[in-house]
Amino acid sequence: MTRPVATRQRLPLALLLPAGLGLFFLVLPLLGLLARAPWTTLPRRLAEPGVLTALRLSLETATLATLLCVALGVPLAWLLARVEFPGRRLVRALVTVPLVLPPVVGGVALLLVFGRRGLLGSWLDAAFGVTLPFTTPGVVLAEAFVAMPFLVIAVEGALRGADRRYEEAAATLGAGRWTTFTHVTLPLVAPGVAAGAVLCWARALGEFGATITFAGNYPGRTQTMPLAVYLALETDLQAAIVLSLILLTVSVTILAGLRDRWVGTP
Amino acid sequence: MTAPPLLDAHLVADRGAFHLDVRLRIAAGEVVALLGPNGAGKTTALRALAGLHPLTAGHLTLDGVDLDRPERRVWSPPERRPVGVVFQDYLLFPHLSALDNVAFGPRRRGADRRAARARAQGWLDRVGLGGRARDKPRQLSGGQAQRVALARALAVEPTLLLLDEPLAALDARTRLDTRAELQRHLGEHPGATLLVTHDPLDALVLADRLVIVEHGRVVQEGDAATVTARPRTDYVARLVGLNLHRGRAAGHAVTVGGLTLTTADAVHGVAFVAFPPAAVALHPARPDGSPRNVWPAVVAGVQRHGDNLRVQLDGPVAVAADVTPAAAAQLGLRPGQEVWAAVKAAETRAYPA
Known part of the structure; x- marks a missing residue:
């Protein structure tokens, strides 16, 4: 290893100053939470049964939503990156709609489609007896709706950046398009998929608006951590802080762990 | 077949x-x-x-x-x-x-x-x-x-x-x-x-x-x-390190641009003449004696080429000549200088285009 900083370079203040301010701005609210946390009563509050239930539900639904997003979003990203079709620009814009749509509106839209009297919901109910709103699968659906763009955008970027000549090389070796996709393209863009999945998971974990609108707020069934925090805010600020801290700790731990393992530069 | x-x-x-x-x-x-x-x-x-x-x-x-x-x-x-x-x-x-x-x-x-x-x-x-x-x-x-x-x-x-x-x-x-x-x-x-x-x-x-x-x-x-x-073609000639010119041949004479080169091979009609840069000799004044192909040229550039120097010449035809460093020193070669170029007929090759 060479010595890290052999010749000391002056860091440009014009970059350093806003960078520091940016970091400060992002971390300050977290410090506020830590400062106001009721440390003495923390163990007792953690042991409350509702807390663990909500946490487990949050982690499960966020993970399932991420899996759903990967299963549907990777092929969608491939379509957008690799296939020329009329209206591709429009489709690309539509994919980002959940990013600009207020999540509550997203939840309402989901209700209009999947609700008991919705476009698809009434058919699902009549044909299969399946009801999505106000159920745990409904939570997964709401989270996936809001989080999917993060995955699609990340994977599409990775696909566009990948060297397509590897796919040509695979073709000359006898691989059809599907085999090329699974054996060459996907492994090449795996870091992009992992990064997208992590973003997607993080977004799903913090999802609030679409979930409460589409799935409601039933403890044990649809009450995820963000919903529990919101509910606690109305009655007990300290409980809300504790719940927020738990959510933060768990998600930061998982994200940091994943980052090093999957998203780290090769 | x-x-x-x-x-x-x-x-x-x-x-x-x-x-x-x-x-x-x-x-x-x-x-x-x-x-x-x-x-x-x-x-x-x-x-x-x-x-x-x-x-x-x-x-x-x-x-x-x-x-x-x-x-x-x-x-x-x-x-x-x-x-x-x-x-x-x-x-x-x-x-x-x-x-x-x-x-x-x-x-x-x-x-x-x-x-x-x-x-x-x-x-x-x-x-x-x-x-x-x-x-x-x-x-x-x-x-x-x-x-x-x-x-x-x-x-x-x-x-x-x-x-x-x-x-x-x-x-x-x-x-x-x-x-x-x-x-x-x-x-x-x-x-x-x-x-x-x-x-x-x-x-x-x-x-x-x-x-x-x-x-x-x-x-x-x-x-x-x-x-x-x-x-x-010029590309192939450069690849194999030959001077190549296209002209009209009548027996042992091929006219290229304003210059008629005497060649060892006899051809008729449109023909190529090729000769290696090493076959081109440079003289400060018009040489007497055996070389049949002599023309006045101007030095356009000089580069190292292996152990020798490669001289690019302008004139009635553009050719490359390889000379030893000693010969170059003797001639005092520099761009713009006027010299006489000479190629022996025996060192040329002529063939139909």
Whole structure:
């Protein structure tokens, strides 16, 4: 290893100053939470049964939503990156709609489609007896709706950046398009998929608006951590802080762990 | 013709404004070099053969089977062609080991995992990399990666092997060793081999026959001896280090520009005259004596060329002359200086254009 900083370079203040301010701005609210946390009563509050239930539900639904997003979003990203079709620009814009749509509106839209009297919901109910709103699968659906763009955008970027000549090389070796996709393209863009999945998971974990609108707020069934925090805010600020801290700790731990393992530069 | 060639192709393809029209025939076991400057259409030709670029007309027939014939709407995708490709920067799959890279082709063509790996190990042994089977491409040196790429292309036992600038990415020393080894493997390949290169040395060492393309067309083809002795374009002449001029011949005299050169060979009509730069002698004043071809010239530039200096001359004809440093010092060569150039008739070659 060479010595890290052999010749000391002056860091440009014009970059350093806003960078520091940016970091400060992002971390300050977290410090506020830590400062106001009721440390003495923390163990007792953690042991409350509702807390663990909500946490487990949050982690499960966020993970399932991420899996759903990967299963549907990777092929969608491939379509957008690799296939020329009329209206591709429009489709690309539509994919980002959940990013600009207020999540509550997203939840309402989901209700209009999947609700008991919705476009698809009434058919699902009549044909299969399946009801999505106000159920745990409904939570997964709401989270996936809001989080999917993060995955699609990340994977599409990775696909566009990948060297397509590897796919040509695979073709000359006898691989059809599907085999090329699974054996060459996907492994090449795996870091992009992992990064997208992590973003997607993080977004799903913090999802609030679409979930409460589409799935409601039933403890044990649809009450995820963000919903529990919101509910606690109305009655007990300290409980809300504790719940927020738990959510933060768990998600930061998982994200940091994943980052090093999957998203780290090769 | 004794046997039909293994590859019989008339490649007509368009790439933007570029138009390719090249006929290629390669016999079994034959190695043909497609040689040409950058942008001549070599890579387009290779891509058309591999199925990565469709033909717009013409045909591509390999071992009696049409792989691409637009007029009959026949087109076979790359994965169904018995063609192996060694790409310029190898394109080894970075996420697979050397062994799995080589096993990729056999596996896709129906071998089960064990059989494919056994075959891959065999090929790695043949290129001398049996011990590096588990290494990832990034752990291999340039020369090793080239050999793995060759093994990968050969492992599918292609009827047609295509090599795109196989040595271009290597440093000079590695290139020498790899070239010798590549020659051995190409010699053992029973199918047809097409080598795309802009390096004349690679072409001369590795190929049985040269096909030279410029601006999408074949300008000359033949074995190394013919091409080097009788270049037909400036590009080829520069490749083989000859002065080349086109003029009108009447017996032993060829008129080129405003100058009539006396040649050893007798030809009539439009003809080429070629002579090596070393055959051009420079004199400070008009020389007396034997040389028949003498003309006044102006020094346009002087460069190092091996142990000698290469002098570019303007005048009735533009030629290159090689002189020793001692002679250059004696003449005091500098750009703009007027000298007399002389070429002996015996050192020229003339042939019909």
